[in-house]
Amino acid sequence: MLNFALIGVGGLGKIHLANLLELEQIRGDIRLVALCDVEATRIYEKVETNLGEVSDSVDLSKFKFYQDAYKMFENEKLDFIVSALPTYLHEKIAVTALELGIHVFSEKPMALTPQGCQNMISKSEEKNRILMIGHCLRYAPEYLKLKEYVDSGKYGKVQRAEFFRYSATPAWTWQNWMLDYDKSGGAALDMHIMVLSQ
Numbered sequence: 001m002l003n004f005a006l007i008g009v010g011g012l013g014k015i016h017l018a019n020l021l022e023l024e025q026i027r028g029d030i031r032l033v034a035l036c037d038v039e040a041t042r043i044y045e046k047v048e049t050n051l052g053e054v055s056d057s058v059d060l061s062k063f064k065f066y067q068d069a070y071k072m073f074e075n076e077k078l079d080f081i082v083s084a085l086p087t088y089l090h091e092k093i094a095v096t097a098l099e100l101g102i103h104v105f106s107e108k109p110m111a112l113t114p115q116g117c118q119n120m121i122s123k124s125e126e127k128n129r130i131l132m133i134g135h136c137l138r139y140a141p142e143y144l145k146l147k148e149y150v151d152s153g154k155y156g157k158v159q160r161a162e163f164f165r166y167s168a169t170p171a172w173t174w175q176n177w178m179l180d181y182d183k184s185g186g187a188a189l190d191m192h193i194m195v196l197s198q
């Protein structure tokens, strides 16, 4: 049985929560043991995200709840965490968890700087623990199909590609962190995949 915790139960955290609890039922070998959010009331609030309204239909009182992730690490024996924290906190929590031997699924964007990303990768390699970033679009059927066409050369060599991504301004985030460039990295970082410079 793999014990895990969800850290950051905001807009996306609630989507993860619903999916993870369903996965728990399907697999039978993972168990959510704790939730962590700095805002105790937020885990019960409905959030209107640009992916639709998310709320929790499950009884959250059956899980241990922490407002401090570091206290949770001290008290719980965790195999992996799912981190849906604001972007500026991704690196620190991931590096801390990996250092403790905990596998990490962390939301995108990976970190605010290439060095931050590298620190996460280095720690995962050093500790031999999995680090996965939630770049969900890579698994979207449209993107997979496009990759298949490009890889197979079915329509010849790509001459030019144009992509457009549209999103409403995220207005639901905790203390509006998403609209603070220093915390989110701005729209370009948030909506794209960061490429590490060599």
Ligand SMILES: NC(=O)c1ccc[n+]([C@@H]2O[C@H](COP(=O)([O-])OP(=O)(O)OC[C@H]3O[C@@H](n4cnc5c(N)ncnc54)[C@H](O)[C@@H]3O)[C@@H](O)[C@H]2O)c1
Pocket: 007, 008, 009, 010, 011, 012, 013, 036, 037, 038, 039, 042, 047, 067, 068, 069, 084, 085, 086, 087, 089, 107, 108, 109, 134, 135, 136, 172, 173, 174, 175, 177, 190
């Ligand atoms: N993969 C995707 O499609 C996708 C979609 C939306 C958002 N995201 C990413 O998910 C992350 C979270 O975004 P969101 O929209 O859920 O934000 P949010 O503000 O709704 O949720 C963040 C949660 O973290 C909590 N929090 C803040 N500081 C904390 C701390 N120190 N310890 C514990 N909890 C803390 C807040 O109270 C809040 O509930 C962001 O990095 C965002 O870019 C990914």
